[in-house]
């Protein structure tokens with residue numbers, strides 16, 4: 001977790017990369033993260049030539065394009081970063097761009113959402129397999145250092161296995177008649193990737209799902225049963241104030257629990273014995289069993305105080321680059337992860353509130369479940 005970070009110019013054998021998309025999020029968060037990655041940014045492509053040229057100048061690429069196919073043919077990059085938007089029909093522009101990159105022989109890092117349906121994820125899986133190139137989606141939440149710590153804690157022997165989870169994330173769900181309209185569902189598709197990635201990362205696949213929906217705010221509360229046997233709730237807290245922290249995650253084990261507030265305040269309540277009920281005068285557990293708390297100091301000019309690090313952007317890009325250099329597929333942000341997320345998205349689309357549905361499963365999920373159970 002605390003491996004020293006290298007600066008881009010210090011890497012001796014960088015990966016030749018190209019970038020599709022010169023928009024707002026990529027300017028703020030993705031291009032700047034490349035400062036710490038082993039990449040040689042050869043070219044930038046955007047439909048808007050002026051933006052492509054400006055981004056190439058700003059982030060150190062020597063060429064720019066408006067046609068990604070031309071860029072792929074001329075530059076032959078080993079990997080491509082894609083950060084684009086939505087098509088008129090509400091589908092995700094990056095899905096087909098990613099297929100073009102795979103077919104051109106490049107590995108792909110793409111922003112979420114990977115696609116707008118599980119069928120499209122399966123198509124990407126097929127093209128990825130045929131081209132022997134992989135796709136990784138930028139699921140920043142599961143690369144955030146504090147979330148990785150939650151994962152480590154709940155998979156430790158002393159935690160006793162995750163038995164339940166409660167996750168809060170503000171997101172509005174449109175009314176039932178609009179849930180198959182991808183334009184009406186754009187915000188939901190865009191954001192469900194965040195909490196769904198966390199649920200899948202920490203708890204594994206969801207087996208059973210049902211939810212209640214509130215029409216004034218569009219908020220909802222889902223009840224979840226995971227393949228592992230654990231249970232959970234996903235509170236999509238639409239209607240919360242813009243000034244409020246977005247997220248709260250709590251995972252309960254057996255005699256222990258861990259809480260992550262606002263993505264950076266982590267408290268681990270460890271197993272402890274406070275003595276006989278009614279006879280204990282102090283709430284202070286022994287130091288060896290007292291709660292552990294971490295939060296950033298936000299004062300020093302340290303990398304860990306930059307959002308590029310604590311939100312998970314640099315870690316996810318480093319994982320991708322490491323996989324390209326080792327010629328190994330990613331272990332996080334995989335197409336399997338995206339498939340699990342899309343299954344939850346589609347469950348919200350198809351299940352009327354107040355009902356319960358079973359989510360599809362596949363062999364890979366079964367294997368992961370077996371591994372999780374083995375670790376208990």
Ligand SMILES: NC(=O)c1ccc[n+]([C@@H]2O[C@H](COP(=O)([O-])OP(=O)(O)OC[C@H]3O[C@@H](n4cnc5c(N)ncnc54)[C@H](O)[C@@H]3O)[C@@H](O)[C@H]2O)c1
Pocket residue numbers: 020021022023024025026027045046047048051066068083084085093097111112113138140190
């Ligand atoms: N992980 C996060 O924290 C986070 C935060 C914000 C946005 N995002 C994601 O980032 C994406 C939006 O990024 P943005 O704000 O930079 O988008 P944007 O809409 O500002 O820019 C997208 C750019 O892509 C270009 N583009 C579209 N199709 C293209 C093509 N075929 N060839 C070349 N260029 C093309 C457009 O011209 C535009 O300049 C979305 O997928 C969103 O979900 C993620």
